Amino acid sequence: xxxxxxxxxxxxxxxxxxxxxxxxxxxxxxxxxxxxxxxxxxxxxxxxxxxxxxxxxxxxxxxxxxxxxxxxxxxxxxxxxxxxxxxxxxxxxxxxxxxxxxxxxxxxxxxxxxxxxxxxxxxxxxxxxxxxxxxxxxxxxxxxxxxxxxxxxxxxxxxxxxxxxxxxxxxxxxxxxxxxxxxxxxxxxxxxxxxxxxxxxxxxxxxxxxxxxxxxxxxxxxxxxxxxxxxxxxxxxxxxxxxxxxxxxxxxxxxxxxxxxxxxxxxxxxxxxxxxxxxxxxxxxxxxxxxxxxxxxxxxxxxxxxxxxxxxxxxxxxxxxxxxxxxxxxxxxxxxxxxxxxxxxxxxxxxxxxxxxxxxxxxxxxxxxxxxxxxxxxxxxxxxxxxxxxxxxxxxxxxxxxxxxxxxxxxxxxxxxxxxxxxxxxxxxxxxxxxxxxxxxxxxxxxxxx
Amino acid sequence: xxxxxxxxxxxxxxxxxxxxxxxxxxxxxxxxxxxxxxxxxxxxxxxxxxxxxxxxxxxxxxxxxxxxxxxxxxxxxxxxxxxxxxxxxxxxxxxxxxxxxxxxxxxxxxxxxxxxxxxxxxxxxxxxxxxxxxxxxxxxxxxxxxxxxxxxxxxxxxxxxxxxxxxxxxxxxxxxxxxxxxxxxxxxxxxxxxxxxxxxxxxxxxxxxxxxxxxxxxxxxxxxxxxxxxxxxxxxxxxxxxxxxxxxxxxxxxxxxxxxxxxxxxxxxxxxxxxxxxxxxxxxxxxxxxxxxxxxxxxxxxxxxxxxxxxxxxxxxxxxx
Numbered sequence: 001x002x003x004x005x006x007x008x009x010x011x012x013x014x015x016x017x018x019x020x021x022x023x024x025x026x027x028x029x030x031x032x033x034x035x036x037x038x039x040x041x042x043x044x045x046x047x048x049x050x051x052x053x054x055x056x057x058x059x060x061x062x063x064x065x066x067x068x069x070x071x072x073x074x075x076x077x078x079x080x081x082x083x084x085x086x087x088x089x090x091x092x093x094x095x096x097x098x099x100x101x102x103x104x105x106x107x108x109x110x111x112x113x114x115x116x117x118x119x120x121x122x123x124x125x126x127x128x129x130x131x132x133x134x135x136x137x138x139x140x141x142x143x144x145x146x147x148x149x150x151x152x153x154x155x156x157x158x159x160x161x162x163x164x165x166x167x168x169x170x171x172x173x174x175x176x177x178x179x180x181x182x183x184x185x186x187x188x189x190x191x192x193x194x195x196x197x198x199x200x201x202x203x204x205x206x207x208x209x210x211x212x213x214x215x216x217x218x219x220x221x222x223x224x225x226x227x228x229x230x231x232x233x234x235x236x237x238x239x240x241x242x243x244x245x246x247x248x249x250x251x252x253x254x255x256x257x258x259x260x261x262x263x264x265x266x267x268x269x270x271x272x273x274x275x276x277x278x279x280x281x282x283x284x285x286x287x288x289x290x291x292x293x294x295x296x297x298x299x300x301x302x303x304x305x306x307x308x309x310x311x312x313x314x315x316x317x318x319x320x321x322x323x324x325x326x327x328x329x330x331x332x333x334x335x336x337x338x339x340x341x342x343x344x345x346x347x348x349x350x351x352x353x354x355x356x357x358x359x360x361x362x363x364x365x366x367x368x369x370x371x372x373x374x375x376x377x378x379x380x381x382x383x384x385x386x387x388x389x390x391x392x393x394x395x396x397x398x399x400x401x402x403x404x405x406x407x408x409x410x411x412x413x414x415x416x417x418x419x420x421x422x423x424x425x426x427x428x429x430x431x432x433x434x435x436x437x438x439x440x441x442x443x444x445x446x447x448x449x450x
Numbered sequence: 451x452x453x454x455x456x457x458x459x460x461x462x463x464x465x466x467x468x469x470x471x472x473x474x475x476x477x478x479x480x481x482x483x484x485x486x487x488x489x490x491x492x493x494x495x496x497x498x499x500x501x502x503x504x505x506x507x508x509x510x511x512x513x514x515x516x517x518x519x520x521x522x523x524x525x526x527x528x529x530x531x532x533x534x535x536x537x538x539x540x541x542x543x544x545x546x547x548x549x550x551x552x553x554x555x556x557x558x559x560x561x562x563x564x565x566x567x568x569x570x571x572x573x574x575x576x577x578x579x580x581x582x583x584x585x586x587x588x589x590x591x592x593x594x595x596x597x598x599x600x601x602x603x604x605x606x607x608x609x610x611x612x613x614x615x616x617x618x619x620x621x622x623x624x625x626x627x628x629x630x631x632x633x634x635x636x637x638x639x640x641x642x643x644x645x646x647x648x649x650x651x652x653x654x655x656x657x658x659x660x661x662x663x664x665x666x667x668x669x670x671x672x673x674x675x676x677x678x679x680x681x682x683x684x685x686x687x688x689x690x691x692x693x694x695x696x697x698x699x700x701x702x703x704x705x706x707x708x709x710x711x712x713x714x715x716x717x718x719x720x721x722x723x724x725x726x727x728x729x730x731x732x733x734x735x736x737x738x739x740x741x742x743x744x745x746x747x748x749x750x751x752x753x754x755x756x757x758x759x760x761x762x763x764x765x766x767x768x769x770x771x
Binding site for chain 2: 096097100101122125126214215217218273274275276278279281282415416417420421422425428429432442445446448
């Protein structure tokens with residue numbers, strides 16, 4: 001007995017053959033890439049050294065989104081058109097988790113912008129990243145201080161050049177408000193606290209803050225702690241803390257966190273425009289400083305990139321609506337700078353990927369990006385006078401100054417379970433009322449034992 | 451967002467190859483079955499026809515389960531054996547214990563609440579004039595995804611400082627009766643209850659529909675006989691209605707228990723596990739994918755599996771009977 005009669009068998013076979021044919025036919029009908037046909041115009045001379053990559057596509061995965069992502073894409077558009085490649089950019093709000101998912105799923109991007117050296121190191125150690133080419137190595141050595149290059153170096157191998165940068169040791173304020181009320185920019189921590197008292201006495205809550213950031217909620221508070229700790233224990237102590245030679249619940253760290261707490265957990269000092277201390281945990285970091293423009297708060301500690309978040313029409317200038325001053329420590333002669341940035345790492349090394357990587361590591365890219373909007377790069381050879389606003393200029397000068405002691409955001413260098421997990425969570429709980437000792441003990445215990 | 455057919459071509463090609471391969475496999479199986487002589491007990495046929503499904507089950511379910519179990523005994527990066535470390539972590543660290551405690555709270559609260567709300571509602575609207583409308587109103591939230599519901603309810607619980615205009619429904623209600631606005635989602639342990647409320651809101655409609663159908667299935671003569679015997683509405687409910695729909699109630703309880711154990715979306719959307727609201731599935735994702743602690747994530751996954759198993763076994767046995 002047969003389940004299928006003869007004619008049915010034939011139909012089945014024909015169907016399968018037909019599908020296969022359709023598949024191959026489709027495959028041969030491939031058309032050219034949709035971008036990059038504009039080549040060979042006058043503006044392309046600058047990109048001649050990168051070669052032609054007709055039909056090549058480079059996928060870029062990054063945590064940079066929205067306006068900033070548009071600006072990035074506009075900045076490298078001429079490069080893409082002149083080299084004939086297509087750059088598929090994808091920005092995500094969940095980079096830290098999704099990059100792992102994509103790599104595990106066998107679907108890594110060609111290039112990824114890592115904001116955390118610790119995360120980059122994890123992928124480098126797993127052997128999935130391509131080491132920097134000789135060209136990128138040369139560009140990195142030419143453009144970046146050893147402090148910077150060391151953050152993307154794992155076991156002596158360089159895996160990427162830095163891209164953008166930001167200075168975190170800044171306190172935003174309103175020069176107008178300061179002038180009207182006769183307040184002066186503080187030079188030491190004591191002056192800062194006295195100023196806060198003065199402001200609080202006028203009935204205004206001096207500080208405003210917001211640490212809500214989706215999955216990454218808590219990071220602005222960890223920046224606060226890092227900034228103060230860097231001043232309290234010095235650069236060497238800071239490095240020890242980052243590598244866990246100085247335990248997380250060490251009395252020095254507890255003291256630094258409590259020093260931050262004197263501001264962030266002080267109901268008289270926060271949260272201007274938003275409510276009690278706890279409201280810090282539910283206020284989006286993008287909105288943290290906005291009350292300054294409404295006259296409901298006077299001080300907001302946030303990185304240079306906060307220049308992008310002020311409402312439309314806010315003038316960022318030394319005598320304008322908002323500006324920033326250096327977050328002072330106890331000793332005005334020591335001015336260490338805390339900052340952060342992204343590193344360009346590659347999961348493949350096709351010629352077009354290498355070409356884009358080299359372009360991003362050159363001084364041309366930051367220059368092109370800076371012309372379009374607020375942007376900070378720590379690369380040597382970038383002219384600070386081209387900066388989009390005075391705060392960016394201040395930041396670039398700070399970063400390029402050879403005397404500046406620069407330290408990268410510590411939580412970004414720690415193992416992800418601490419730097420992108422326990423520490424963020426601990427600071428959120430701390431804002432929400434848990435005591436300093438308890439949360440730091442927890443972070444310390446969460447440090448991986450291996 | 452423009453859809454570029456040329457750019458999507460590789461994917462379409464893969465899709466076509468996939469479909470073609472599928473047909474080839476089906477053809478091969480059918481042809482093979484066709485060749486084998488058919489006897490009364492068709493073991494060879496059964497084997498050939500079941501083989502692809504078993505293979506896929508093995509690759510897609512059994513292998514990952516085994517791998518996850520192995521990973522749960524390994525270190526975070528999956529490179530060396532860690533013995534029971536991950537399980538010790540799970541049952542000793544306060545932050546992990548909070549997660550386990552929350553999951554217990556969820557499982558104890560959600561299924562009974564969903565079932566009782568659904569049951570009471572089903573009985574109340576049964577055979578009233580607006581039954582269809584009333585049922586669809588409660589069923590509507592089921593059409594909203596968990597993430598969508600989470601976003602909606604985050605607005606309900608939203609907080610603005612005292613004196614400012616409240617944008618959250620709950621705080622507006624509190625303020626309009628003279629209270630002070632509160633940050634509902636930031637006050638452990640109460641905040642877990644506010645999240646539970648969201649889950650009950652989503653699921654109650656499901657319970658209503660299932661139980662209402664079961665109530666309609668009770669033979670009219672039984673109800674009539676009970677009435678003639680002088681049973682009060684209360685007695686009618688507890689002695690007649692409830693026993694008659696016992697199996698439907700069990701189905702609702704079981705599906706809700708499993709759904710609650712696996713709960714992820716609501717917590718992730720509304721608090722991200724902050725403020726002591728984490729549950730197992732949420733912590734598992736964080737550990738495995740955000741922190742790179744694959745071992746701990748796998749251990750939590752194994753625990754979840756162990757917790758779900760008895761419920762599934764009960765359900766399968768119940769069905770068999």
